Amino acid sequence: MSLLEVSDLSKRFGGVVAVDGCSLAVAPGSITGLIGPNGSGKTTLFDLVTGFLQPDAGEVRFESRPITGLPPDQVHRRGIGRTFQLARVFPRLTVLENVLVPVRRAGLLGLLSGATTRGEVRRGHEMLEFLGLTHLADQPAGRLSYGQRKLLELGTVMMSRPRLVLLDEPAGGVNPGLLESIAARIRDLNAAGTTFLIVEHDMGFVMGLCGTVLVLDRGRTIAGGTPAEVRADPAVLDAYLGA
Amino acid sequence: MRPRPGARWLGPGAATVLALAALAVPLVADTSTVNVGVFTLMYVGLATAWNVMGGYTGYISLGHAGFFGIGAYTLGLFVNHLGVPGGYGPFLAVPIAGLVTAALAVPVGWIALRTRAATFVIVTIAFMFMLQILATNLRGLTGGSQGLGFPTPQDWSPDFVDVPFYYAMLALAAVGIAASWWIRHSKLGLGLLAIRDDEDRALSLGVPTWAFKMTAFVVSAALVGMIGGVYGYYVTYVYPQFVVDPLVGLSMVLMAFLGGTGTIAGPVLGALLLEPTQLELAYFAGSARLYLVLYAAVFLAVILFLPRGVIPSIAERLEARRSAA
């Protein structure tokens, strides 16, 4: 039973077809990579799954329930988190406040559950410890370095305990020293039960981390399998070297 | 939650002292000072209330004068309909003005929040002018351009008359500050600030942005409405001009910016600094036109030289000195 199922998803912008009848499935408990040449529609796909864009056709199912067209906040509360291509934090909030933003339960109950309840704050501190950012807890997040922002972004998304996290180029712009640290944390979180779908261009990062790799080209899935299988697939080579 | 740099030097101690001082003013000061106090506290409340929406979410409302007017008209109509005589009675009806304003803020917010931040400003301005037309044309209800009168308290001496209004404004300011504080330290407040920094990202983290914005908007409007009610009663007459008064609507925004939006002490400080200045300017300028020019000059100076507001700028400088030491 797939955790996330995308069926025949399509999206066009004027004359450009970004996602073209794309279908894929993400197995629960996996770290799945999503690769493809530039312009193959990876980020658009993320936007469609998380509700930032409305699809023209097709369906998205999460934990067997349809989520097509739900707004982003509802998608998150169903259990899907995402990060963005350029690491985004809330610059004017402190690092601790950043991780306390995510909302798990909307409605009056969620509203009244103060962010200052001891439980929440404790979890926040625990998360900062996990990220290695405790010493920066009271600093405005705008002061963080790029790598630190990536970590903070990941940690913030994890606070509402999503079952699936979509990572958009987690390795982009990060110095090699920090890369292994990020990969290690992803593995830790995966071991604790979170499924990851990772869009990445850094092949070393993807192949080293992901158990399954899916390949997108021109808006549709053209291959999928273990890293070794995908590396040897002629269709994949074609997509990257051709066009 | 650990106090943020700006809040550290206005901690509970300083706040208590200020509160006690404020309570004592009418007991020791003369009538004209109390009068200044009424206006200053009014703006403390208004700036704080405005900040709950505009400062926390970054959605600038330039139409809050509309809610101010709604509150004034509501209180006046209510008091006149029930035949409440002048005195302490009308004060009891102030919460009703707040509720009515809140109720009317819902449809306004509904429409205004359909748009992004830039259009939001314009819609709030449009709403204000719509209200003015309504206030002028619905003569049967509002008295049109003749205005609406409040009952005057008969048995209060001229020396005493400002005092109840002073305490009423103080109470409302306190309520506003308390609400602002509570919101700031709640999940709602974090969500609002997140919206200000990056609304799309807030959405992606499960923040119900529309609901949060509406809540802030309605709370902000209710507070402003109540203050408007008391003000109407204070000046004993409400005109359609109230509803679009640019100096009310703009001042509360300027004060919040001056002190520092997004903080709790900021709007308070902004009001404490600016309102007495405004009153002095009005007295000094004599003519309304010169006043406008001077007011505009002060306004522009504040924005150009202190765009972050007084408190954040000072806080930053203190931080810099501390880390350099």
Place this chain on the structure above:
Amino acid sequence: MDLVLEAAVLGVLTGGVYALMASGLTLIFGVMRIINVGQGALVVLGAYLSFALFRTWHIDPFLGLVVTMPVMFLLGVALEAVFIRPLRTDREALSVLVTYALALGIEGLLGLVFTTNFQQLSVWYRTASFPVGGLRIADVYVYGFLLCVAILGALALLLYRTTFGAAIRATMLNRTAAQLIGIDVERVSALAFGIGMATAAAGGVVFGITTAFNPGSHYDLISRLLTIIVLGGLGSLRGAIVAGLLMLVVEDVTSVLVTPTWATFTFFVVLVLVLLTRPQGLYGLRARAGT
């Protein structure tokens, strides 16, 4: 029925004026992403400048545009450099406050110089009119409309046929991308602001001839202009023109069919209806979550 037709025609003619005034406003927003809440005050300033020329040297306001438009253009560039450009953080929010303050300052200054009495540019041909079909149409409205058409046409030519116009449109579409291809966006902004002011000068002339004005007239004016650009879609020149014409026709026809008292109200009612169904306006681009 005749009355309605006349009102509709009048609506179109005055709509042209408002379209002109709104065009500057929407252009400024498109290029600089700021809402110039002072545009109304600038129109009134333009009217007063023409009034000064008219009263002192008896220069016809239309001819006086040769002077007032360049003057206002330069003033616009100066204002942008002094008051808008220094804004770094929170630009959109602060610029609203700054332009509002400028509007108040201008209102005060005009009041000091010209008093708050109502004025009007009483050109000798103000009451002349000529018959068209069964209606009489005032000359000034026609001249004004022709002026608006001329200037809007020139503006369109500038935007779509010149390199500078292309630079403006590029900046409007994507400021960063424009910078990357070498466009000096700061300069484009300054010039766009100046153009906005120049259109205000022209609008001011027609406004001043057809309406009695005083320094406080900018409130009513700006509320309408803002409504028009929202209706048309922020940043869209075409939108400003269509919306301006539409709104004024609706208002003038309502004034005749129902009652003048509520005519201005229809302005805002139309706005509300449009916002409920199409928040981005007639020609605006949808800006929803994510993109």
